[in-house]
Amino acid sequence: xxxxxxxxxRVRYEEKRIFAALERRGVxxxxxxxxxxxxxxGGGAPGGGAAGAGPRYAAALNREISxxxxxxxxxILEARGVPTVNRSDVIAVxxxxxxxxxxxxxxxxxxxxxxxxxxxxxxxxxxxxLGFPVVIKPLTGSWGRLAAAVRDREAAQAxxxxxxxxxxxxxxxxxxxxxxxxxxxxxxxxxAGETVVGxxxxxxxxxxxxxxxxxxxxxxxxxxALVEPAMRAARAVGGGILGVDLIEGPGGPLVLEVNHNVEFxxxxxxxxxxxxxxxxxxxxxxxxx
Amino acid sequence: xxxxxxxxxGPVQLAEPVRLSExxxxxxxxxxxxxxxxxxxxxxxxxEIEEDWGE
Ligand SMILES: [Zn+2]
Numbered sequence: 001x002x003x004x005x006x007x008x009x010r011v012r013y014e015e016k017r018i019f020a021a022l023e024r025r026g027v028x029x030x031x032x033x034x035x036x037x038x039x040x041x042g043g044g045a046p047g048g049g050a051a052g053a054g055p056r057y058a059a060a061l062n063r064e065i066s067x068x069x070x071x072x073x074x075x076i077l078e079a080r081g082v083p084t085v086n087r088s089d090v091i092a093v094x095x096x097x098x099x100x101x102x103x104x105x106x107x108x109x110x111x112x113x114x115x116x117x118x119x120x121x122x123x124x125x126x127x128x129x130l131g132f133p134v135v136i137k138p139l140t141g142s143w144g145r146l147a148a149a150v151r152d153r154e155a156a157q158a159x160x161x162x163x164x165x166x167x168x169x170x171x172x173x174x175x176x177x178x179x180x181x182x183x184x185x186x187x188x189x190x191x192a193g194e195t196v197v198g199x200x201x202x203x204x205x206x207x208x209x210x211x212x213x214x215x216x217x218x219x220x221x222x223x224x225a226l227v228e229p230a231m232r233a234a235r236a237v238g239g240g241i242l243g244v245d246l247i248e249g250p251g252g253p254l255v256l257e258v259n260h261n262v263e264f265x266x267x268x269x270x271x272x273x274x275x276x277x278x279x280x281x282x283x284x285x286x287x288x289x
Numbered sequence: 290x291x292x293x294x295x296x297x298x299g300p301v302q303l304a305e306p307v308r309l310s311e312x313x314x315x316x317x318x319x320x321x322x323x324x325x326x327x328x329x330x331x332x333x334x335x336x337e338i339e340e341d342w343g344e
Contacts, residue, residue: 010335011311011324019308033310067341142343243344263344 003028004285005060005082007073009035013265015063017278025282030057034069039076055081059289061241061281062086063261067095067140070261083288086240086260093237094260097139097175100237104255107236110229111255112247113178120164123174127156133179136160139170142259144208149179180247180254187220187246187253189230190262190277192284193239196227198275200267217266219274229253241281292332296320301332 004022006029008015015031022029060077062084064070074088086094093099104111115130117123127134133151136159150156163171184204190197199220220226230244233255243259264277271277292301299317303324311324312335323335 009310011308016304016308016311031309065342066339067343140341145343259344261344 001028002056002058003030004289005030005032005057005077006063007032007034007037007060007070008063008065009033009069010065012263014263014278017264017268018061018063018281021276021278021282024279025286027282027286032060034064034066034073037069037073039080057082059285060084061285062091065261067091071095085285085288086242087238090238090240090242091260094242094258095140097137097257098173100258101175103236104233104258107232109233109236109255110249110252112180112249115176117174117176118172120160120172120174123160123163123176124153124156126174127176128153130176130178132156135177135179136163137175137177139173139175147208177256180249183248185248186256187226187248188217188267189222189226189244189246190264190267190280191230191234191242191244192280193241193287194231195280195284196222196231197277197280198222198267198271199226199230200270202266215266217270219270226253229255233258241284290330292330294318294320294322295332295334296322303330 004027006018060082062070062074064073071088071091074084074091077084078088093103098116101114113130115126117126133149135147135149137147148159150159185201187199188202189199199222200217201220202215202217204215233244234242237258241262243262245256246253247256268277290303290305290307292303294301294315294317297315297318299315301313301315301322303313307324307330309324309327313322315322321335322332325331325333
């Protein structure tokens with residue numbers, strides 16, 4: 001069997017668990033560090049790049065932490081005929097909050113009220129129409145970076161002025177979401193293909209509940225009220241190995257975002273022996289191979 | 290295994306098996322470190338967090 005490529009420039013807890021799961025299953029694999037990845041186009045000389053000519057790998061698991069490198073690595077491997085998880089189109093959608101929201105909207109997945117404005121000036125109007133408090137989020141980026149909760153127009157304008165001064169035109173697109181009055185926690189559901197691996201509650205003191213910001217995880221029971229929107233969200237963005245973040249709204253769970261590069265340390269710690277996320281990920285990659 | 294932090298020479302614990310590109314944090318100086326060699330195990334300062342990193 002040709003090896004499975006695991007793309008990662010940082011080997012964290014998650015990648016170590018994945019390597020161990022591959023070893024337990026006796027699957028040959030190659031760790032490909034994307035910082036040393038290049039590929040010649042036009043059927044160049046063999047060995048001219050990590051992907052080489054023709055599908056050198058049975059499949060690829062993309063665990064690259066850099067969004068740009070992850071996106072292009074999947075694109076290159078797909079073009080070389082390697083079944084890649086996640087696919088580049090999924091990464092492109094999940095890496096952009098508006099693209100994600102548009103796919104969720106199209107699939108009718110329940111989400112918080114969301115608005116977008118194409119200039120910072122219009123952003124203040126859109127925030128007013130949405131009603132305060134709102135969260136102003138950058139379209140790209142994660143771990144909750146540069147997201148700001150604002151409670152009135154004055155605060156919104158301060159954030160938007162700052163946004164307008166940033167050099168990247170992408171930062172001038174204003175993505176706004178209602179701040180759902182949540183019970184100090186959100187829910188992370190991990191999906192691998194058509195399998196829901198499990199769910200955790202993530203508790204945090206502030207309004208952000210990202211694990212990178214020190215959230216605490218506890219097991220969350222899988223109910224159909226949770227599984228259904230999570231699965232629909234995962235399918236809406238194109239499927240694969242995904243972390244679907246939901247929040248408990250007054251009328252039921254609302255999908256906040258879908259992550260394509262799932263961190264699962266907190267999840268794994270919370271579930272202990274009951275769930276093996278790395279093994280579920282490997283099982284899905286082998287299905288795709 | 291225990292390695293020496295290249296920044297402060299404090300002890301850094303690495304969980305076996307040690308892997309290439311593995312990241313670790315020095316408990317003494319909080320530097321983020323990367324395993325850049327396995328034979329012998331060599332630690333270097335990890336790259337700065339890039340803007341597009343994240344889950
Ligand atoms: Zn140190």
